[in-house]
Amino acid sequence: MSLGVQKDAILRFAERNDITITRWFKEKQTAAKSGRPVFNQMLKALRAGKADGVVIYKIDRSARNFFDWDRIGKLADSGVDVHFATESLDFSSRGGRLSANIQMAVAEDYVRNLSIEVIKCQRNQLERGLYPFSAPIGYLNNGKRELKTIDPVKGPLVKQAFELYGSGQYSLHSLRREMAKRGFTKPSGEPRSKGCFEAFLANPFYTGIIRIRNTGEVFEGAHEPLISVELFERVAEIRAGKSGKKITRHNHLFRGLFACGRCGRSMIPERQKGHVYYRCQFRECPRNCIREEPLTDKIVEVLSANPLSDQVIAAIDKKVAAWAKKHDGSDDTRTHAMRMAQLDARLERLEDAAIEQIIDADSFAKRKQKVLLEKAALETARRKTARFHQIPGVIRKFLERLKNLAEHYIFAEPAEKREIVEIATSNRTVKDKYVSVEPSKWLKETRDALAVLSCPHHRTTSRTDHNRTQDEEAHLERLAEVAESPDVARLFDLFMDGYRNAAVDKGDCQHDHDSP
Numbered sequence: 161m162s163l164g165v166q167k168d169a170i171l172r173f174a175e176r177n178d179i180t181i182t183r184w185f186k187e188k189q190t191a192a193k194s195g196r197p198v199f200n201q202m203l204k205a206l207r208a209g210k211a212d213g214v215v216i217y218k219i220d221r222s223a224r225n226f227f228d229w230d231r232i233g234k235l236a237d238s239g240v241d242v243h244f245a246t247e248s249l250d251f252s253s254r255g256g257r258l259s260a261n262i263q264m265a266v267a268e269d270y271v272r273n274l275s276i277e278v279i280k281c282q283r284n285q286l287e288r289g290l291y292p293f294s295a296p297i298g299y300l301n302n303g304k305r306e307l308k309t310i311d312p313v314k315g316p317l318v319k320q321a322f323e324l325y326g327s328g329q330y331s332l333h334s335l336r337r338e339m340a341k342r343g344f345t346k347p348s349g350e351p352r353s354k355g356c357f358e359a360f361l362a363n364p365f366y367t368g369i370i371r372i373r374n375t376g377e378v379f380e381g382a383h384e385p386l387i388s389v390e391l392f393e394r395v396a397e398i399r400a401g402k403s404g405k406k407i408t409r410h411n412h413l414f415r416g417l418f419a420c421g422r423c424g425r426s427m428i429p430e431r432q433k434g435h436v437y438y439r440c441q442f443r444e445c446p447r448n449c450i451r452e453e454p455l456t457d458k459i460v461e462v463l464s465a466n467p468l469s470d471q472v473i474a475a476i477d478k479k480v481a482a483w484a485k486k487h488d489g490s491d492d493t494r495t496h497a498m499r500m501a502q503l504d505a506r507l508e509r510l511e512d513a514a515i516e517q518i519i520d521a522d523s524f525a526k527r528k529q530k531v532l533l534e535k536a537a538l539e540t541a542r543r544k545t546a547r548f549h550q551i552p553g554v555i556r557k558f559l560e561r562l563k564n565l566a567e568h569y570i571f572a573e574p575a576e577k578r579e580i581v582e583i584a585t586s587n588r589t590v591k592d593k594y595v596s597v598e599p600s601k602w603l604k605e606t607r608d609a610l611a612v613l614s615c616p617h618h619r620t621t622s623r624t625d626h627n628r629t630q631d632e633e634a635h636l637e638r639l640a641e642v643a644e645s646p647d648v649a650r651l652f653d654l655f656m657d658g659y660r661n662a663a664v665d666k667g668d669c670q671h672d673h674d675s676p
């Protein structure tokens with residue numbers, strides 16, 4: 161039926177029923193696949209109270225499937241007047257609704273028949289383990305009849321999302337934030353929607369199984385799975401609220417954080433007689449099992465090994481100040497500004513010359529690029545100079561906070577503890593009763609720098625002293641990089657969360673990270 165005819169029918173209906181049409185919504189017939197954006201817009205506008213009701217041309221226009229139908233039904237329940245231009249249906253009465261439901265079922269059947277040929281072809285592919293629809297996030301489309309392959313960028317991120325959620329330490333909300341930090345965002349850089357997470361966490365495609373949502377049919381996929389069935393089921397249980405709540409967060413403290421020193425598999429927590437044990441469940445390592453307490457002790461030991469007395473901090477402060485002064489080049493700032501103005505003027509003259517056709521397009525492009533490159537180099541130099549103004553403050557703050565790393569850990573909430581462990585330590589293994597934990601790369605580098613920089617200067621002029629100055633400068637540079645790194649920023653964010661938590665009275669004002 162052409163749109164003109166539909167519009168006429170709606171207008172006539174509106175006239176008969178004394179309805180004023182304030183806005184038209186027109187969905188393309190092919191919009192079913194793309195999630196029917198106009199239909200959704202219409203529902204949104206109605207829910208927002210933009211109109212008293214809606215006139216729909218015909219039932220199969222309003223609802224291609226039961227899901228849409230259900231949403232229209234809910235709309236009617238919430239007090240919106242739902243009219244159909246070509247059917248005499250009274251949506252507000254029970255009989256009217258029933259009749260509408262029957263017509264809807266007929267419409268659904270009709271639509272289904274239309275696409276039966278498409279379905280035949282799809283079924284053929286499904287039976288061969290191919291997924292004839294667009295790839296779920298984390299996989300790549302390789303053409304209509306080709307296997308989906310794991311997206312080298314998003315695939316590992318989707319896997320991480322399953323693992324994090326499966327740890328029981330994350331709500332959907334905190335998972336979204338964490339994954340955004342790890343780079344799993346919309347193209348705009350915003351966190352992906354809750355709906356996106358809900359959809360992929362419930363999609364068994366990632367375990368190698370193809371499930372058709374509408375019909376519930378299941379096919380064995382030929383694509384490479386991204387996660388284990390076990391992990392998928394754990395996630396499903398947590399989603400359903402069956403798991404994760406019963407086991408206290410404390411049980412999970414080191415879940416996935418320690419590896420078996422014999423086979424490298426993850427140490428799995430379990431609760432026995434009031435104690436939490438971590439055990440390697442590989443049958444070849446039957447005795448590799450340890451209580452949680454020695455793990456905690458080891459973590460605290462590694463975190464507290466920062467030799468940062470007030471004297472050390474003061475000594476390093478001095479060296480940082482001298483180093484920054486040497487490089488900050490306050491005189492340079494003016495030179496930079498002048499040089500930048502010169503380049504801008506040159507660019508302008510160049511553009512004028514191009515407009516007046518004194519130079520041809522080709523040489524204009526070449527010369528312009530040269531100026532732009534010079535500008536970029538200058539900007540880099542300027543930023544480097546500016547950085548040296550701030551660095552003494554940044555390093556001092558970093559060291560003072562680092563001094564209390566172990567204390568912060570001890571008083572942190574379990575989820576924060578896990579993050580501190582992940583950021584500040586590495587190579588966590590258990591072999592028999594021996595626990596091994598190393599400081600993470602940045603923490604190790606910081607300690608190396610501290611060891612070198614906390615030695616007092618000897619006033620000699622030997623060659624070794626020259627080497628030593630160079631060595632010190634390299635450590636200062638590294639210290640500055642660490643102090644400005646995202647890992648350290650995140651770590652101190654956690655500390656600040658800790659302070660906020662301590663500042664409120666926990667009895668009646670629980671700080672909830674997950675409230676929107």
Ligand SMILES: [Zn+2]
Pocket residue numbers: 420421422423424425440441442444445448
């Ligand atoms: Zn093992």
